[in-house]
Amino acid sequence: MIGKGGCPEQASAKICMRVLVITGAGVSAESGIPTFRGKDGYWRNLDPTKLATPEAFARDPNLVWNWYCERRRRIGRAQPNPAHQAIANLALQADEFLLVTQNVDDLHVRAGLPPEKMVQIHGDIFMTRCSRCEFRRYEHEQEQDGASLPKCPDCGALMRPGVVWFGEQLDLRKIGEVENFVTGGDCDLVIVAGTSALFGYIIDWALRARGQAGQLIEVNPEETSLSQFATRSFREPAGVALPRVVDELLSNGSA
Numbered sequence: 001m002i003g004k005g006g007c008p009e010q011a012s013a014k015i016c017m018r019v020l021v022i023t024g025a026g027v028s029a030e031s032g033i034p035t036f037r038g039k040d041g042y043w044r045n046l047d048p049t050k051l052a053t054p055e056a057f058a059r060d061p062n063l064v065w066n067w068y069c070e071r072r073r074r075i076g077r078a079q080p081n082p083a084h085q086a087i088a089n090l091a092l093q094a095d096e097f098l099l100v101t102q103n104v105d106d107l108h109v110r111a112g113l114p115p116e117k118m119v120q121i122h123g124d125i126f127m128t129r130c131s132r133c134e135f136r137r138y139e140h141e142q143e144q145d146g147a148s149l150p151k152c153p154d155c156g157a158l159m160r161p162g163v164v165w166f167g168e169q170l171d172l173r174k175i176g177e178v179e180n181f182v183t184g185g186d187c188d189l190v191i192v193a194g195t196s197a198l199f200g201y202i203i204d205w206a207l208r209a210r211g212q213a214g215q216l217i218e219v220n221p222e223e224t225s226l227s228q229f230a231t232r233s234f235r236e237p238a239g240v241a242l243p244r245v246v247d248e249l250l251s252n253g254s255a
């Protein structure tokens, strides 16, 4: 049985748990958004992990903007899937909850996840920011078509997608939000879904958050470097496994 003491005072919480969920591209795969490293990830025969770099942008900003514009359009047309819905449901029912997503799409929020319970650690694809100064704007509608490169209205430098590229630093404020949660108390449950878990900080947060006694559930059709630490693994698509896991949690109050 998982569940900390001290919850009864908080009558509104349906499950007395501190929960961290970490997601990656696999959670949006069933919404038709290609993963980065999967076989469908290639775009015009180009490797996304090579396009999402400051070097690619410096070499060919048009090409990189075209890729992001196409991704924005695809995300705009996509719908949240049962995995996003299950995570949103868990967020609303758990006593304490944080989602750390590596995804730059907006499908978690469109599934009903309260934005204040989510950290988009790799940024937001609908944000456009200046490559030189602090100027940034939110472009949910497709204002930028990739045909002409956008320039900063403040300093005239090239605008770029507001995401974190390979080799770039994570946003310190966002790291702080995650660290606050991770150090704020051991989690009863950590769920890591749809990520190849290639970044050390993802594994570090998952392991530190679960502490000595928390459960660590991995949802991924493939094994990853995190699998060896999981207390339960579901080798299934997230849209299949997560609704079941969350239903089980909500009916038992435990994982």
Ligand code: APR
Residues within 6 Å of the ligand: 023, 024, 025, 026, 027, 029, 030, 035, 036, 037, 038, 049, 052, 102, 103, 122, 164, 193, 194, 195, 196, 197, 198, 219, 220, 221, 222, 224, 236, 237, 238, 239
């Ligand atoms: N359900 C769950 N997992 C899935 C599904 C699915 N339906 N389909 C694929 N997966 C898994 C794959 O097995 C793989 O482990 O999702 C993972 C996707 O891995 P990546 O493409 O590497 O995506 P991610 O882990 O999010 O990448 C991390 O790297 O490219 C950068 O910044 C980018 O945020 C991204 C980061």
